[in-house]
Amino acid sequence: MRKIETALVQLGNKTDERTGAINPPIYMSTAYQHQGIGHSTGYDYTRTKNPTRSVLEEGFAKLEEGDAAFACSSGMAAIQLVLSSLFRMGDHLIATKDIYGGTYRIFNHFEKAYNISVTYDVCQNITETERCINENTKAIFLETPTNPLLQEVDIEKYAELAKKHNLLLIVDNTFLTPYLQQPITLGADIVVHSATKYIGGHNDVLAGLVVTKSPDLSEKLFEMHNASGATLSASDSWLLVRGLKTLALRMQRHEENAQKIAAYLRDHSSIGQVYYPNKGGMLSFCLEDADQVRSFLANLNLIVFAESLGGVESFITYPTTQTHADMPEEERDNRGIGDDLLRFSVGIEDAEDLIADIEQALQVVSKI
Secondary structure, rough: OOOOHHHHHHOOOEEOOOEEEEOOOOOOOOOOOOOOOOOOOOOOOOOOOOOHHHHHHHHHHHOOOOOEEEOOOOOOHHHHHHHHOOOOOOOOEEOOOOOOHHHHHHHHHHHHHHOOOEEEOOOOOOOHHHHHOOOEEEEEEEEOOOOOOOOOOOOOHHHHHHHHHEEEEEEEEOOOOOOOOOHHHHHHEEEEEOOOOEEEEEEOOOOEEEEOOOHHHHHHHHHHHHHHOOOOOOOHHHHHHHHHHHHHHHHHHHHHHHHHHHHHHHHOOEEEEEOOOOOOOEEEEEEEEOHHHHHHOOOOOOEEEEEOOOOOEEEEEEOOOOOOOOOOOOHHHHHOOOOOEEEEEEEOOHHHHHHHHHHOOOOHHHOO
16 A cells, blocks of 8 residues: 555645646536537536545545545535434534534534534543433544644544544544544544645635545445535635645644754743644644734734644744633633733744744843
8 A cells, every 4th residue: 555645745646637637637527518418428517526626535535545535615614514414303413522613603503593502521531521422422533632632632542532432533633634644544423624635735715624444434424425525626726725735744844843943842931821732734833921912923924824824934922812712711721821922823944943033023022
């Protein structure tokens, strides 16, 4: 079996037999000719299936070692696809307590609109999580590492718990990507990604991906994917294929830089807690004083203050006013997301330049 680095680079190659194009074409057509009733090329209408999107979906399913993949119009559309395909009124799911604010928001919507209840659990203690399971529980939803506190969850242990209680295990793999983590091989049933992030990798595409591991789940998601129409365009699908070709190289550099910066931050007197699981390109850290945040962000010269992650450029995000702004303050505090917390998407620039930028910003803050 070929290594994932090879699979990434070769994604989309040899898929256009007619021309032999190395770079897969972007099929912009919305409709496809039928030679007669009952005759189809396999492509009828682009919402249902598009040749460029098929290259992405089939290739990505193999990367995550699943049966099928579904390319969606955003990461949140990917999560909505899972929820609307598989959950019904009165169902219950358990999710990691530390969770992306957008996921919290859509869970909150489904709770209010469809009476689908969510219990937020730390997901570090199997016994405690098992106590949250009731007769209406249908799934466990994990982020690992979590967003924004970068807590790791043991997927294999939670897969065993899910199997024991006949539950689905859904894993958000946005932060590590299939290059660093393949949840389905560890027992997950469904994997979701905000493909806007590391999969695209260049801050130029909005997309989501869902991967399923069984024919039954695949069929349910296909039906809803087609019915809802929140599918990814051909041009955006092509951008993801392009991004995936360099994923291995980018993740190696993201991780190398993040490890150096985490070590620097841990030794700095102006920095409080540092959250980094020693893998991937995401870390979070707390300034000594929450009142320093505004000045620190204003004095960064290289690192961009922006609300996203996973691109080649380094971004720092302030969860309080950005990613978790829709989460009530009491909820944020309960989860450990304080006003002094910053989330850092470490890019692929030179690590010493990034450290120098942080250092000069901290020096300015210390003089105020």
